Amino acid sequence: MRRGTWYHVFYITNNCKRYQFMNFKIGIVGLGNMGESFSACLNKAFILKAYDISPEVREKKGKDLNIVGSLKELHQQSDVIMLSLPGSPQVERVVEDLLKMGVSGKTIIDLSTSYPISNQKLSEKVTEAGGRFLDAPVSGNKETAARGEVITMVGGEKGVFEELLPVFNHISSKVNYVGGPGQGNTMKIAIVYLSVMNTILSAELIPFMEKMGMDTSLYRDMVGGSGGNSKNFMNYSKRMIEHDFHRAYKIDLANKDLGYMQQLFADVGVEGILVDAGAAFLKRAVKEGLGNSDIAEMVRIKRNEYELED
Template sequence: MTTIAFIGLGIMGSPMSVNLVRAGHTVTGYNRTPDKTAPLVEAGGRAASTIAEAVVDAEVVAVMVPDSPDVRDVLTGIDGVFNHAKPGALIIDFSTIRPDVTAELAGAARARGLRPLDAPVSGGEAGARNATLSIMVGGEETDFQAARPVFDAVGKTVVHVGPSGSGQTVKAANQLIVAANLQALAEAVVFLEAHGVDLDAALDVLAGGLAGSAVLAQKRANMVTRSFEPGFRLALHDKDLGIVTSAAREAGVALPSAALVAQLVAAANAAGDGALDHSALLRGVERLSGRLRE
């Protein structure tokens, strides 16, 4: 049993915190919107009114918030983790943020006697609920091993990929691949429908060949039924592709497909689809084709 503070109880953080309770850990959660602590409390966890209250006795501090500025605020604010966590605590950032910000914050954490790990996840809301997330972890090997009970309670595929910032770099690559697959699937759906093909039959046969993918398996129903209840919001994917293109420029590498997909995702977000699931990229293709169903 580990005493865990969980900061950020949104679409992903809430079910992850509940799974940690179910695994036998003692979990105290904090969220800026207090009512989002309800599922954790119902599962047997506890709600804190401040970050300081949540982290003061924690052996592990888990963070799952939207973007780099949010992580910085949670960690470095006056009421934040760095000022109130006890020395030796593991700081696990499950958020998806810029690799350079992660490396900077990791250095600041170590200077305070804390043990930082960047551990962004893939698998969406379903993966969070079912504890089947894929977790890519950056940081010290010894800290990674110490955190394994936490990772194993929320994920299925857990891999240490290198020093601090490496987890975020791998997650950026993941988000590029997922977005490119979503865009290709969206274009295929619009193409098939335009030719009057039996869409379900076509997707069945595509799924059985080289075109098959986890994206096709998990997102085809969203596109076929035009149901875009967010499992992962398109606005967040827009943010993630900004990380990809920025990091690519810093590394001096050309990612032409990434640049194009990033623009298509940004356009869908700007058109008002940001609160929808990222499978709503279909609406962007329909919009360009004059086929958008409102």
């Protein structure tokens, strides 16, 4: 990527602030919910090319984005290549393909929630081939991504992070450099672990309190004023009580993310006290056909077990 001064022109839009950065040619791979939203935001500021492996997705998104027909074409037209993919298997395949094409002078940024040790290995390969690699997972959803308001945690070489900070600032309300290669996703999956386990506890306790004849809304209010309160509990307990299961974070993804935490504990050689129980509960939800449902719908498992009426 060409180094040097970046210039901007400032505009106001309904969503992202709009800048024009003259030195960044960005390609984004993966146009799912998050990738599409990142693209919409970045397209207001940069020379952007986008690619998805699905021809149907490319055709659908081609009305709003500058879509290219192949990864090779995106590679040829981009200095910075951002990946927004389901997980490490997909990230590894794309990066291996990019390595075959040549990454000298290019920067690869993995925005996905990926396995940290995989990110470390990919960073080594890309660096050895003359490129740069950052893992930069985000906390947020497709709406916050489209507004440029995700929270981004970045791992990799600090100088590369600082050079690309204008890009991260454009998609984020908060950006943190957290350490070396793989540390961005170490931070992310540790946050996800805490959040998912909290949600599992809610999915266990809300039906249990109902089974015990308690007012679940009163229980929620009492927790809200206690030391056991959390933003996660107040959000998901309300949705579970009201049976609001609009899809924001699929159980399949939670199962994948908690699996990364489980694997990381094992690979580092330490015991995860609760992770196995949490992973088993998520696998049970997937087995019972809830994989494509929002994580709040895990509450159905205990509701069915207790034979509670909807």
